[in-house]
Amino acid sequence: MKKATFFHAGCPVCIQAEKSVADALDPAAFEVEHVHLGEDKGRIGEAEGAGVKSVPALVIDGAPFHINFGASLEDVKG
Amino acid sequence: MKKATFFHAGCPVCIQAEKSVADALDPAAFEVEHVHLGEDKGRIGEAEGAGVKSVPALVIDGAPFHINFGASLEDVKG
Numbered sequence: 001m002k003k004a005t006f007f008h009a010g011c012p013v014c015i016q017a018e019k020s021v022a023d024a025l026d027p028a029a030f031e032v033e034h035v036h037l038g039e040d041k042g043r044i045g046e047a048e049g050a051g052v053k054s055v056p057a058l059v060i061d062g063a064p065f066h067i068n069f070g071a072s073l074e075d076v077k078g
Numbered sequence: 079m080k081k082a083t084f085f086h087a088g089c090p091v092c093i094q095a096e097k098s099v100a101d102a103l104d105p106a107a108f109e110v111e112h113v114h115l116g117e118d119k120g121r122i123g124e125a126e127g128a129g130v131k132s133v134p135a136l137v138i139d140g141a142p143f144h145i146n147f148g149a150s151l152e153d154v155k156g
Contacts, residue, residue: 004102020138024082026104060098065145 004030005059007047009038013070017056021067030060037076044077082108083137085125087116091148095134099145108138115154122155 006022008014018034025032035043037055047057051064054072058065084100086092096112103110113121115133125135129142132150136143 016141017143020141021099021136021143024104024108024138025102026106028104028106030102058099060102063094063098065095065099067143067145 001031002029002061004032005050006032006034006056007037007043007052007059008034008056009071009076010036011055011070013068014056017067017070022056022058037073041077044073048073079109080107080139082110083128084110084112084134085115085121085130085137086112086134087149087154088114089133089148091146092134095145095148100134100136115151119155122151126151 004025006018008018022032037044037047050059050062052059052073054066055070055076056067058067082103084096086096100110115122115125128137128140130137130151132144133148133154134145136145
């Protein structure tokens with residue numbers, strides 16, 4: 001089982017990406033964790049470490065995939 | 079079966095998104111078509127009509143999801 005982490009901030013763009021892309025990943029192949037960085041600011045460093053610059057973003061096998069643009073990570077920190 | 083269309087232009091960013099995201103969609107739920115817009119310029123209008131501004135992008139249920147940034151659609155046209 002591969003690990004995928006969906007980082008978001010609850011924004012409309014995030015929710016659309018969550019429903020259409022993150023929730024569309026093959027459940028037989030991926031364990032998808034959803035992390036709301038606005039509510040869980042302690043994990044912002046983990047997202048940054050994986051190369052995430054904005055949300056929504058999926059990190060799959062350690063690589064960041066930014067999906068459209070909801071908010072910059074800097075804005076989520078503020 | 080839902081339809082998903084992965085628009086790309088063969089660029090390294092496109093190939094990474096294809097392997098990690100487009101190929102990760104649930105095969106039980108999605109029929110994923112891969113369209114290389116550099117080789118199939120006749121479909122650029124279809125991508126534009128769905129709101130695609132850059133590649134790689136996934137169109138799911140008619141909504142565009144840009145994944146990172148490989149090239150603008152304008153560059154693919156050129």
